[in-house]
Amino acid sequence: MLRKRVAMQDVEAESRLFSQRALVAMLLVMLAFGVIIINMYHLQVKSYQVYQTRSEGNRIKVVPLAPNRGMITDRNGILLAENRPVFSLELVPEQVENMTETLAELAQLIEIPDELQQSFLRDVRQQRRFNSIALKEQLNDEEVAIISVNLHRFPGVTVEARLSRHYPFGNLFTHALGYIGRINTNDLKRLEESDQLANYAATRDIGKIGLERYYETELHGTMGYQEVEVNNRGRLIRVLRSVPAQSGKNIQLNLDVGLQLTAQQLLEGKRGAIVAMDPRDGAVMAFYSNPSYDPNLFVHGISSTNYNALLNSPDRPLINRVTQGVYPPASTIKPHLALLGLETNTITPSTRIWDPGFFQLPGVEHRYRDWKRWGHGWVDVYSAIIESCDTFFYDMGVKLGIDRISDYMNRLGFGEKTGIDILEESNTNMPSRGWKRARHNQPWFHGDTVAVSIGQGYWTSTPIQLMTTTAALLNNGMLPIPHMAKTLTNDAGTEQVSTELQPTVNVVNPRNWQVIRDAMEQTVSTQKGTAFNAFRGASYSSGGKTGTAQLVKIAQDAKYDANALDERLRDNAMYVGYAPAENPSIIIAVTVENIGGGGSTAAPIARQMLDYYFSAGVNNDE
Amino acid sequence: MNDSLVNSRHSNSRLAFFHIDTPLLLGLLALVSYGLLVLYSASGQSERMVEAQIIRLGVAFAVMIGMAQISPLTIRRWSLPLFIVGTLLLVAVLMFGHIGKGAQRWLDLGFIKFQPSEIMKLAVPMAIAWFIASHNLPPKKRHLTVGFLMCVIPTLLIAKQPDLGTAILIAAAGIFVLFLAGMSWKLITFIVALVSAFAPVLWLFGMHDYQRRRVLTFLNPESDPLGSGYHIIQSKIAIGSGGVHGKGWLQGTQSQLEFLPERHTDFIFSVLSKEFGLVGVLFLLAIYLFIIGRGLLIATRAQDNYGKLVAGSFTLTFFVYVFVNIGMVSGLLPVVGVPLPLVSFGGTSMVTMMAAFGIIMSVSTHKRSMAQT
Numbered sequence: 001m002l003r004k005r006v007a008m009q010d011v012e013a014e015s016r017l018f019s020q021r022a023l024v025a026m027l028l029v030m031l032a033f034g035v036i037i038i039n040m041y042h043l044q045v046k047s048y049q050v051y052q053t054r055s056e057g058n059r060i061k062v063v064p065l066a067p068n069r070g071m072i073t074d075r076n077g078i079l080l081a082e083n084r085p086v087f088s089l090e091l092v093p094e095q096v097e098n099m100t101e102t103l104a105e106l107a108q109l110i111e112i113p114d115e116l117q118q119s120f121l122r123d124v125r126q127q128r129r130f131n132s133i134a135l136k137e138q139l140n141d142e143e144v145a146i147i148s149v150n151l152h153r154f155p156g157v158t159v160e161a162r163l164s165r166h167y168p169f170g171n172l173f174t175h176a177l178g179y180i181g182r183i184n185t186n187d188l189k190r191l192e193e194s195d196q197l198a199n200y201a202a203t204r205d206i207g208k209i210g211l212e213r214y215y216e217t218e219l220h221g222t223m224g225y226q227e228v229e230v231n232n233r234g235r236l237i238r239v240l241r242s243v244p245a246q247s248g249k250n251i252q253l254n255l256d257v258g259l260q261l262t263a264q265q266l267l268e269g270k271r272g273a274i275v276a277m278d279p280r281d282g283a284v285m286a287f288y289s290n291p292s293y294d295p296n297l298f299v300h301g302i303s304s305t306n307y308n309a310l311l312n313s314p315d316r317p318l319i320n321r322v323t324q325g326v327y328p329p330a331s332t333i334k335p336h337l338a339l340l341g342l343e344t345n346t347i348t349p350s351t352r353i354w355d356p357g358f359f360q361l362p363g364v365e366h367r368y369r370d371w372k373r374w375g376h377g378w379v380d381v382y383s384a385i386i387e388s389c390d391t392f393f394y395d396m397g398v399k400l401g402i403d404r405i406s407d408y409m410n411r412l413g414f415g416e417k418t419g420i421d422i423l424e425e426s427n428t429n430m431p432s433r434g435w436k437r438a439r440h441n442q443p444w445f446h447g448d449t450v451a452v453s454i455g456q457g458y459w460t461s462t463p464i465q466l467m468t469t470t471a472a473l474l475n476n477g478m479l480p481i482p483h484m485a486k487t488l489t490n491d492a493g494t495e496q497v498s499t500e501l502q503p504t505v506n507v508v509n510p511r512n513w514q515v516i517r518d519a520m521e522q523t524v525s526t527q528k529g530t531a532f533n534a535f536r537g538a539s540y541s542s543g544g545k546t547g548t549a550q551l552v553k554i555a556q557d558a559k560y561d562a563n564a565l566d567e568r569l570r571d572n573a574m575y576v577g578y579a580p581a582e583n584p585s586i587i588i589a590v591t592v593e594n595i596g597g598g599g600s601t602a603a604p605i606a607r608q609m610l611d612y613y614f615s616a617g618v619n620n621d622e
Numbered sequence: 623m624n625d626s627l628v629n630s631r632h633s634n635s636r637l638a639f640f641h642i643d644t645p646l647l648l649g650l651l652a653l654v655s656y657g658l659l660v661l662y663s664a665s666g667q668s669e670r671m672v673e674a675q676i677i678r679l680g681v682a683f684a685v686m687i688g689m690a691q692i693s694p695l696t697i698r699r700w701s702l703p704l705f706i707v708g709t710l711l712l713v714a715v716l717m718f719g720h721i722g723k724g725a726q727r728w729l730d731l732g733f734i735k736f737q738p739s740e741i742m743k744l745a746v747p748m749a750i751a752w753f754i755a756s757h758n759l760p761p762k763k764r765h766l767t768v769g770f771l772m773c774v775i776p777t778l779l780i781a782k783q784p785d786l787g788t789a790i791l792i793a794a795a796g797i798f799v800l801f802l803a804g805m806s807w808k809l810i811t812f813i814v815a816l817v818s819a820f821a822p823v824l825w826l827f828g829m830h831d832y833q834r835r836r837v838l839t840f841l842n843p844e845s846d847p848l849g850s851g852y853h854i855i856q857s858k859i860a861i862g863s864g865g866v867h868g869k870g871w872l873q874g875t876q877s878q879l880e881f882l883p884e885r886h887t888d889f890i891f892s893v894l895s896k897e898f899g900l901v902g903v904l905f906l907l908a909i910y911l912f913i914i915g916r917g918l919l920i921a922t923r924a925q926d927n928y929g930k931l932v933a934g935s936f937t938l939t940f941f942v943y944v945f946v947n948i949g950m951v952s953g954l955l956p957v958v959g960v961p962l963p964l965v966s967f968g969g970t971s972m973v974t975m976m977a978a979f980g981i982i983m984s985v986s987t988h989k990r991s992m993a994q995t
Contacts, residue, residue: 014759017804018930019922025802025938026918032945033907039952043862044900051862094666125670193831 061228066202067221068163070248072177072211074257075285075486075618080173081212083163087144088137093124095156102154103135109150110143112136132158137300165205165299171292172260175320176253176484178210178422179295199223202245208298211251211484214421218488221248249488254283262612263288266605272592273321273463275482276609278619279471279578279587281499282480284420285618286588286609289321322464323418323425327591329455330547331388331598332466332576333409335473335516337453338381340408341396342512343505349515352380359394361446368394368450371548385519386529388546390454397453402444405452406432411505413469413479420464420482421497428465431458456550463574467589470545470576472504474584476513479504520545521581531575534603540614543584544577544606546598570594575602579610585619586610641690641987643920649913650964650979654679656906657890657965663872664886664893665967671886675967682976689980693988697981698752698928704741705749705772711738712779739780739788740974744981746776747795747939751803751931759927760804769800784830787946787958794942798935802921853889857951861895868899886967888959891951906965910944913937917979920986929985936978943975 043051072081089106096102103117112135120135139147139159147159165180167173183191183206191197191206200206202223207213224245229237254277263274267290276286293310310318319325341347357375358367370376370390376383384392397405410416415430429435431452433444451457461469464482472479478501485497507513520543523529530546549572573592578584588609590602613619658672658679665671689697715738750769754761761769773796781789801810825834863869885893895903917937924930943963949955961968963975 009758014804014927015922015930017759018802018927018934021802021804022918022922022934025798025934026915029914029938029941030911032941033911035954036907036945036948036952037904039954040861040895040900040903043858043952044864044895044903045866047862048865051859052865054859055863195831 063226063228064202065224065226065242065245066204067223067245068247069165069180069205070215070219070221070250070488070490072219072251072253074253074255074260076256077252078257080167080169080253080255080257081177082166082168084166085161086137086164087139088160088162089135089139089143089147090132090158090160091120091124091135092132092156092158097155099124102157106135106147106154106157109146110136110139132160134160138164162204167295167299169257169260170294170296172257172264172288173255174210174292174295175289175322175424176210176255176287176422177295178212178214178424179208179298180205180212181208181298182206182301205299209424210422211253214423215249215251215485215488219248219251221490222246247490249490251485252487252489253484254278254285254486255287255484256285256616256618258616259286259609259612259618260288262286262609264290264292266608267592270592270595271315271321272590272595273325274588274590274605274609275322275464275467276586276588276613277467277471277480277482279474279480279584282468282471282482282501283486283499284482284484285586285613287322287484289319289325291315291317293317320422320424321591321593323420323422323462325462325591325593326426326428326460327462327572327574328457328549329414329459329461329466330549330572330574331390331455332470332545332547332574333414333455333459333461334385334388334393335520335545336409336412336414336469337393337397337400337405338385338516338519339473339507339512340400340405342381342515343408343508344400344404346399347381347396349381352378353392353395355379355389355391357391359391359450361398361450366447381515382519382522383528385516385545386523386526388523388530393453394450397449398446400449400453402431402433402449402452405449406430408505412472413465413504414459414461416465418462418464418468418482421485425464426462428462429458429460455547463589463591466574466576466591467587470578470589471587473513473516474578474587475501476510477504477507478502517543517581520578524577524581530599531577531603534575534599534607538607538611540579540610541581542577542579542610543581544575544603546603547574547576548572548596548598549574571596573598573601575599575606577603577606577610579614586613640687641983642687643916643983643986646913646916646920646979646983646986649909649916650683650976653906653909653913653964656909657962659871660890660894660897660965661886661967663897664890667872671967678972679964682973685973686976686980686983689977690983690987692980692984694926694929694932694981694985695988697748697932697984698755701745701748701752705745708738708741708745709776709779712742712776714738716779716782737788737970739776739783739785739792740970742776742780742792743788743795743939743971743974744936744978746773746792747799747935748932748981750796750799751928751935754799754803755927755931760806761800766800766805766809769796769803773797773800785959787960790946790958791939791942791960795935795939798938799931802931802934802938803927853957854951854953857889857892858953860892861952864896864899864902866900868895868897868902871897873897888947888961888966889951890966891948891962894965895952910941914941917982920982924985933982933985936982940975940978 069083071079071083073079089110091102093099099121103112103120106112107117116136120133123133136143144159147157151157151159167177167179182204183200187206188197191200196217199220199222203220207216207219212219222245224243226239226243227241228239259276263286267274267288270290273289274286275284275288277284291313297306338347342349355370355376355378357373358369360367368390371388376387376389376391379387379389379392381392383389410430415428417425417427431448436442436444436448436458448457452459455461468480468482480501481498483497483499487497488495521541523546524531524535524542524544526532531544535542571594573590573595575590575598576587577590578587588606590606590609592602592605595601658675661675662668662672750772753772754765754769757765773793777789777793777796780792894906898905914937917940918934921930921934921937924933940963943960946955946958946960947962947966950957950960961971964972
């Protein structure tokens with residue numbers, strides 16, 4: 001502070017300096033204005049003729065044309081998403097002489113709720129006066145007729161026909177197809193980033209979720225345009241040149257309407273998911289999550305009442321349980337673990353252990369219970385899978401250790417996304433030491449491994465992942481990438497969606513595949529098998545694995561009593577099955593929330609799905 | 623000193639009592655009236671829009687008069703706190719801001735949404751002027767360095783939103799303070815050279831795709847006649863076809879200005895050029911030049927360095943608005959969203975600008991109180 005005061009302020013010199021600088025600034029400003037003036041002289045005087053001519057030419061206007069969105073069909077060509085013409089009543093404010101009068105007269109002709117009139121007037125205030133603004137959308141035929149007859153009385157009023165998306169099966173395909181809706185700010189941002197904005201100049205809707213979103217680029221097509229001559233009020237005089245829009249590609253799916261309907265019936269009144277595919281190529285034939293909702297509600301903008309009802313429903317219909325339902329995989333992963341046990345020689349096909357009904361870690365009092373309180377007696381790897389013995393896997397899991405389990409299951413596809421052709425797929429967790437350290441800042445305990453050994457604890461999966469990872473067991477380690485779309489077709493031709501499989505684990509002893517597949521087959525075919533009752537008398541051979549995921553921890557020595565538990569805390573029932581047992585052409589995963597045992601609830605549902613599959617010959621076309 | 627001389631000149635003015643600088647006020651009023659005339663035509667003769675603009679202008683003028691009542695001493699005291707608050711708000715915008723039109727500029731306070739970058743248009747030059755003026759002029763190297771940092775940090779925060787137009791304006795406002803304070807010519811040359819060298823780096827790493835596209839379109843508008851080049855081509859056609867005398871008031875829009883987007887906001891100059899021709903353009907430039915000249919005169923006559931620097935910087939920033947907007951619509955500069963000051967339809971920036979003029983008036987009319995510092 002002192003030093004500053006020492007240097008005396010020379011007020012006059014400073015003032016002179018500033019004046020100098022201000023003068024320089026003023027000169028620069030004048031120079032800049034000079035540049036502007038020279039430029040203006042150039043534009044307005046020297047090139048006047050050129051621009052005058054081009055200004056006349058400006059009466060040619062380029063009108064973008066929206067392409068027709070591609071349609072979506074099931075595997076047999078049945079329409080699942082189509083475009084229907086809808087009529088809307090629109091007004092151009094600039095051309096309407098008396099807005100209040102016009103509205104009143106229109107309201108006498110057809111019913112126009114006050115709410116619509118208010119939102120229309122709001123739009124009028126916000127938009128340019130020469131824009132056409134919709135007063136009422138989705139007019140019925142009668143309304144179109146009434147307005148059309150009286151159109152001459154109302155200058156500036158038009159009935160516009162637009163194509164609008166329609167999903168004829170309502171809530172049957174919602175979680176697979178998704179829906180389209182008005183382009184919003186986020187969509188615009190995405191389009192701008194992908195340099196697609198110009199292509200959407202005439203488009204009003206965009207795929208929001210599901211296949212509609214995933215295949216947006218393919219379904220949308222390429223914009224066309226018309227060069228039209230317009231008069232000075234913007235009215236069209238004639239079309240000079242027309243470059244037609246290129247329709248989007250039609251998509252044929254692998255899904256089957258019949259299988260979907262069966263799935264919907266079977267899940268009626270339940271919360272759950274059914275997904276089925278061809279394990280040989282990943283073609284998804286059924287994809288259903290219950291409860292569902294009507295996607296048509298979203299196409300014209302869903303009302304907030306309807307939306308809140310969906311959002312706040314305790315059954316959570318907006319969740320796509322096939323890909324977003326994150327559940328403990330429970331016993332369904334026992335074949336996977338058995339393969340690892342065999343491969344590492346932790347067990348052999350003839351290794352037997354005694355199951356007293358519980359498992360104890362050495363030197364620890366705690367008893368990890370088997371689902372069968374009195375135990376399974378002597379069990380080997382076959383009976384451990386067939387009867388779903390927990391103790392056998394507790395023992396094997398602890399011997400394997402989390403590192404080997406985590407690494408191997410990761411390679412089989414657990415903890416990874418399946419890559420199905422929709423974006424709504426949740427992350428799942430294949431726990432490891434590193435994960436627990438990062439997530440909970442705790443070391444890994446043996447007890448954690450015990451829980452993981454029967455697909456509980458930190459291990460989570462989705463129905464679709466259970467299905468694909470089990471399919472890898474049927475394909476000798478080749479993991480299918482599930483896809484609902486089969487072909488994309490436009491005028492240029494048809495392209496096939498990739499059916500490539502992904503290699504996973506290298507098996508040292510190929511005989512081990514047969515061991516676990518035999519065990520899964522015997523789960524269905526032998527009397528002690530957990531799925532025996534469900535598949536008794538089926539006309540085809542099959543294999544599978546049941547699972548019952550525990551959602552609440554049961555106290556030591558307490559008995560699980562379903563009736564005493566709150567409904568939403570009851571066990572999840574699961575079944576992953578395939579058929580025929582040799583060379584399977586279908587694999588199915590069934591998950592039903594809070595309903596009880598996998599063998600008693602989920603397996604019978606899978607049975608009925610497979611019954612339909614074979615009797616209707618769903619996959620017989622190739 | 624020459625206080626008595628300056629004061630005697632002012633005591634004659636009746637408006638001086640309200641701390642209003644009469645020539646500046648007249649210049650602004652002329653500009654605003656001319657602007658309303660053009661807006662009526664550009665908005666497609668929308669009385670509602672003109673009405674809205676008049677209300678906004680009323681608010682803006684009230685803000686100006688209000689600011690003029692505050693002594694420069696008080697304003698000087700606010701400079702740093704305002705700068706600090708503004709910078710924090712900018713950080714807040716980046717963290718919780720509201721996204722509008724693809725950019726994150728708004729802060730939603732529940733009852734009102736506003737752009738903190740508007741505050742910074744005033745706060746940056748004020749704070750730098752406060753800092754520089756608290757030392758002797760010309761500023762020493764280390765003072766210049768601090769001044770630069772005070773300018774660069776908010777500029778980068780705003781450029782990140784991304785709002786290139788405002789970032790340029792704020793950077794300019796800060797640099798003007800340093801320039802007016804007497805930064806050496808050697809340093810100025812060096813910085814100009816550095817910036818030109820840095821431009822390719824900015825191009826490669828510092829720009830959003832859409833910003834890069836805008837520059838490319840600027841260099842060759844005909845390359846993208848249906849996309850963003852469209853604006854520039856249509857605007858040049860509108861300006862060129864105006865000729866010397868123009869098409870006449872209200873005669874431009876009906877014919878082809880429908881093809882001009884944003885014609886009542888950023889591109890209003892094109893409408894003016896078409897309807898009033900070169901004559902109308904020269905008249906507009908004359909008004910702007912008068913206001914800028916008056917502003918700089920007030921700055922040179924100001925009592926202390928803070929007042930000089932702030933008034934000078936605000937005036938030159940006003941000039942940048944004019945130059946960037948006209949340059950943009952006439953194809954001299956790339957398209958950046960900068961309005962034509964006090965003519966374009968729109969709110970926030972107008973109020974900020976008038977607040978700046980209020981401070982200029984305060985500097986010009988509160989001579990006596992300043993003498994006591």
